[in-house]
Amino acid sequence: MYKLLKIEGRAKRGEFHTPHGIIQTPVFMNVATVAAIKGALSSMDLKDVKCQVALSNTYHLHLRPGDQVIHKLGGLHKFMVWDRPILTDSGGFQVFSLTSLRTIKEEGVYFSSHIDGRKIFMGPEESIQIQSNLGSTIAMAFDECPPYPCDKAYMTASVSRTTRWLKRCQAELRRLNQLDTTVNKNQMLFGINQGGVYKDIRIEHAKEISELNLDGYAIGGLAVGESHEQMYYILEETVPYLPQDKPTYLMGVGTPENILESVERGVDFFDCVLPARNGRHGHVYTNKGKLNLFNAKYELDSSPIDETCTCPTCRNYSKAYIRHLLKAKEMLGMRLCVLHNLYFFNNMMEEIRQALDNNNFAHYKKLKLEGFQEKEEESE
């Protein structure tokens, strides 16, 4: 159940009630691909960096250790020891981006595993069955994520099939939620709006799926190559046609700037691998822009990454120490950067919520964006 607490322009401040607790929105979900955050972070660490929702990947977990294994072990929450909400993606994105020898049919997708090449079939029912085995809080509908660019005829046919798949997902989840063997009998389902940068396809699709009374609605197929301006334009045109009284989730986005701009346009769920990936490469976020800790100027810098930050890393360690660890290829260096970056994102979402609570989002956003301009470092 989604409760809309405040609105400022189109920006939403909400609460999403789930079987695993309440999610305060806008929220940034932290990507635990194979039931762990890359960078040696555990579920205990996720609590330390203020994570509300962990996001895990259906495709990866289906291949390893196998969703049947996780089901036998009592589901993903128990497996990774995380009692807060988990969202699982549908596997669709990975099937379309990681695998080879793909064939898309009405029933689903035939492809080869990126690990051992074995032939796999995944359709809407299979995706939902896997997600049901995992027992995540929120399952995502199985969709096609078309490439960018993509011609309009293909996009129209693809989106139309995605709608048919969505209905099959909904039916399958209803069936599975009634089985005795199901780990989470209250599993929720988010549908996904597609249409690339074609405004009319997006809007038509948004209207169509909004009628299905799903638990939430995602916007997929953005941040795949189009410009930021195109993405913001599509959000402006599409979000008004999605239910305001449901979560609005922009998949795979993005930078702090992207998040601020998208919140303004009515989005309140986000996820992205960027903060963890950047952290593993020594790129860290601050309120004054991104730093590259490999930079020689930090050799003798005894100050934390961000003086104003209260993350586990900044409370303890200096830039000089972290730089040394990164250069010596010590795993701890990556871990400390990832801890900081996830905290930075989760903390920014908290600030956004507070700003919305105080009807102050526009002002907050302006100041924040100005700060980010101060410095932005490239690799050495």
Next chain:
Amino acid sequence: MYKLLKIEGRAKRGEFHTPHGIIQTPVFMNVATVAAIKGALSSMDLKDVKCQVALSNTYHLHLRPGDQVIHKLGGLHKFMVWDRPILTDSGGFQVFSLTSLRTIKEEGVYFSSHIDGRKIFMGPEESIQIQSNLGSTIAMAFDECPPYPCDKAYMTASVSRTTRWLKRCQAELRRLNQLDTTVNKNQMLFGINQGGVYKDIRIEHAKEISELNLDGYAIGGLAVGESHEQMYYILEETVPYLPQDKPTYLMGVGTPENILESVERGVDFFDCVLPARNGRHGHVYTNKGKLNLFNAKYELDSSPIDETCTCPTCRNYSKAYIRHLLKAKEMLGMRLCVLHNLYFFNNMMEEIRQALDNNNFAHYKKLKLEGFQEKEEESE
């Protein structure tokens, strides 16, 4: 200052007072090679796994980030944020094991860096200067660690030079401890007994260095290829000639069994990379022997590594989850295993101290060794 609290046979229970706090002995020091434990463990984690003393490597830190850098940043304690004792080795072991094109002269050793091949000279004064720059609690004397096997004539000459080097180390540390720029003006010095498996050389050397009134005495050059029996025999013959009222440190040892046997023979300081290295390979210690978590039989095992263990890993995670992480090559898998293994060692040392406090060491040791026999798994 070393306080001998209890003796059971030759086993010592002591307290070593240092400028960075009291070390309860017997103690196992945890190896933070480049100012971090391999396996993404921070100094905060070291406290969680009951570590009393961190051991860092002079040679590695001299090359990267450079001891001058650490000196400018206020010393190693501040750099790695660790307020408990740190022992630094002399660099000798790495110079003799990692480098190429070595030439040993009376003044010291000429060698090439294992990182970039540049020519470096290190003698007793240089080693102590580096350790003084690092500001560790305990500096180790610069010695030659002769290969195994080694002929007696070479060993005699080498040990004799090691004694001369030791005296130069002592003089240099006295000088440096009086300088205004020195980070830790109360830096302590341990001498190192050498002699390979030649009992008479060991004893003669032990007698000689015991007269120098050093802060502690180490036994080096064991666990380098000789059998366990030879090692235990050398301990039995040599330890009685080292001061009982000073720390007795067996360098680079070893397995839990080695530690129990060596405590019985009068050793009360240990260090070894084994628990961290084994952890990174999924080999974990339990009171019933070592487990290999890659083993297929743990796929559905929802129990912790050791039911009786209260480490951060066992309090939270299952063997099935850790096995999955290891197989998926997630850094978190290594981290959880290393956390467990270090805790296991540090906790065993605590048990050993309690047993000694209760005059119960012999009995404790017997039970512990019997437990270890129960299972010992090889790699798949």
